[in-house]
Amino acid sequence: DGVLDEDTVAEGLHKLGHSAPGTEYVYLNLSLSGRELSDINILSRYIHLQKLELSYNKINDLSCVSHMPHLLELNASNNELTTYFAFKPPKNLKEVDFSYNQISKMQDLSAYQSLTKLLLDFNNIEEIRGLEKCHSLTHLSLSHNRLIAISGLENLPIRILNLSSNQIEKITGLDSLKTLQKLDLSSNKITSLEGLEAHDLLEVINLEDNQVAELRELGWLEDLPLLRVLNLSKNSVQEQTDYRLLVIFMLFRLTELDLKNISVEEKVAAVNKYDPPPEVVAAKDHMTHVMYSLRQPQRIFDSTLPSLDAPYPMLVLVGPLACGKRELTHKICRQFNNFFRYGPCHTTRAAYFGEENRLDYYFVSQEAFDKMVNTGKFIATYKYSGYYYGLGRDTIESIAREGLATCVHLEIEGVRSLKNTYFKPRYILLVPTNKEKYEGHLRRKGLFTRPEIEEAVSRVDMYIKISQDFPGYFDAVVNTDELDEAFTELSFLVKAYLGL
Template sequence: EDEQEEDGEEEEESERSEGRLEGLLDEVTAAEGLHTLGYSAPGTEYVYLHLTLPGRELRDINILSGYIHLQKMEISSNKINDLSCVSHMPYLIELNASKNELTTYFNFKAPKNLREVDFSHNRIPKMQDLSAYHSLSKLLLDYNEIEEIQGLEMCHSLTQLGLSHNRLTAVRGLENLPIRILNLSFNQIEKVTGLKSLKTLQQVDLSCNKINSLQGLEEHELLEVINLEDNQVAELSELKWIEDLPLLRVLNLLKNPLQEQGGYWLSAIFTLLQITELDLKKVSVEEKVDAVNRWDPPPEVVAAEDHRINILSNILQPQRVLDSTLPDAEDPYPMLVLLGPLVCGKRELSLKICRQFKTFFRFGPCHTTRTAYFGEENRLDYYFISQEEFDQMVKAGKFLATYKYGGHCYGLARDTVESIAREGLATCVHLEIEGVRSLKKTYFKPKYILVVPKDKEKYEQHLRRTGLFTRPEIEEAVSRVDMYLQINQDFPGYFDAIINTDELDEAFTELSLFVKVNLGL
């Protein structure tokens, strides 16, 4: 009897083995995959909630139709092509059927609480209508044969979608979905304008496509990570589409043509100062500072660079004792600098103060590349020269201070100051703030007088009456009034005095008094 019983068990085991070889799931094998005891969804029974049977060479799992209480099922790495048994699992929450032989998906009655589904690594050619899957939050369809995104219109809970390694040529069918994580890598996509309505997007992988423009990625205020490796983005100007993304931290543009452009690294960092990682490399604070200093340097950096160039250029020239060098090092050569916005009266005040105190001051005209305004005279108001002449003077170390304003170059020449100092007189000049910053880098210690109109409306009308300036130039000049006043407020002592030029006669009286006090008259 014992021998017969043993023979029966062996025969039964043999049949089970044969069934498994044929890919037919039996109860014994199913039992091996059951785990996680817990209460059933109705709360009336104590049942197994999870089933895990990966890599079992399974083809037929219809026996699972009776496992109605399953909430999580993993059957990856098998040979399954039919999931109709899921129709009998009303409480299923997670389903992993990746790496099988599925040619269709969701061909079963929808479990109303199904949230996460993985159908990656199958043979699915077409997406189905998923209107019934209202709870679906995660859908992975990577490594399939899908050519078009469709059927997701009613998936209002979908936050993660994977469609990498498919045959997509366009981004469509995702309008207004709450997707936060999106993977569309390794497709044939050329444009990403279809992403524009995904306002909750946080991470997007678009690597290994044929994308040449970043249009469609703008206005995603929650977007943190963008992977565009191995695409066809060729112009640095494309970064403008994502420059205003406030939370963008990681960007990958490896293997794109724009990387071959000169200055790519710092230019990309400057455009996207908010990022912390670019092309799989951490972006340091020092690199961000370098980028800003190169592409939009702060005024003080511009002044320092201008001063560096002027000093280095002058060192290469023959040196001599300058007329502006006084015997007492503690008593620097006297200079008076009037500064303020465009046509605010600083020219008139400079010339008038030099006439009143002609035994003390002489006006020193700057060199400029701009053309003369009506009423201005060469060598009296400015030395009007060409850009080429200006550049030659810079190379020859002829300037004490240089600056740019309004698209033109200005410079205070050493010879201008030295010729006045040779006569035993002090130099009076008028500059914009950019020139003052440059002059403050030198060894001279002028008295800086800020002359600025307080009545901006009156100042604007004055600019219009001159007929010399365009509307944008007038608006810029008026805006600089506040800039000058802000500098005076932020940096106490930066100017030695401030004079209101709303009324030039009153301004001259005040300036004249300042000069008398400083001259001890």
């Protein structure tokens, strides 16, 4: 008949221990799950209970709990409750499970200030309310209800929040949850991740089965320092090209994405694709030119002679923007015109004032540059400040046929690419050490924008660091604060290089 009796209670009692006042030895826990119970008023006499398990019954009245002042945990899930907490609050009640009932409205829980865990899954609740004074609540679950918005959670110490399988469209009302660590918003109608950006303690976010469509939404998560697990399964954003690699790159701290662990190989692939180290860029550049050159009719190049023991001589002057590379390159080629000729690179940028086509660079369109790449015309290419530069094979060959060595000037990106080839140039770093003077020089030229100047000045330290960290990367380093002195030193180095 569903009425609880003493014999059934006796079967469910377990865990002997001291009563809360410490004066008696009593049973502390009672489990009555799945007993078809509807009337449990007899429990009013069991005042020492600390844990009460009543799941899977037909209970709709919990007033007996009012007589359990020491109760810590209550599980009344899978019953027929239409309201909750309709009993005098045990002052230390910490964990309550009212999942799978028929509750449609949340009541004021101001008297339940010790509550740490509240589970209300699978009910009919439409609004979160009554939690304002639950200052100990760290775990709240309201999945499979009828919520259309997130509210009523202001300034609570919630660490775990489950609002899955509702009808929520926007992530709002979470701003003040500064301790939030795990958030489940799966199976809602969310289209944007805005509202998650200020939660520095968030470790796990589940947004499976929502309506997130754009990769740019991930920008709201980029600055979350502890985010390790993200689930965007069953969102249309997964259909974006290279979705997984891009998410891994944007949220590099992740260890799991869409229920699948992220491997070290995936992280490396993501970095190599979206922000490759300079060495990887150079290696890819080299492989590209080797591949395209092999597609062309093969012939013996003058620059590969006379032998591997005596590689074709080449002089490469390398350094930051407008540090004197161009001027010094031309002066060296004039002074040692029996040995060197200048080899202009191709570039997609427009000519600066004073530069001449074919004399300083071959200025070409992006389309023409790409065509040269695809027909194996370059030995090395690189990108700097948004423009492409390439050292052409025909340029070197025409100089080699005259029995001369090629002298070129490059940025460090070009050097990295060239170092992958069979050429063994002498690399001389030209670098200004007085950055204030260098910056003033760039400004006076009137050719460069402020960002270009700032980038060029910042690269001075990069060049110096490469020279210090990788001894031998450059064959020599020349200070270009004073170009006349730099030319004198450079001439001396070239004479030594040539054995003069």
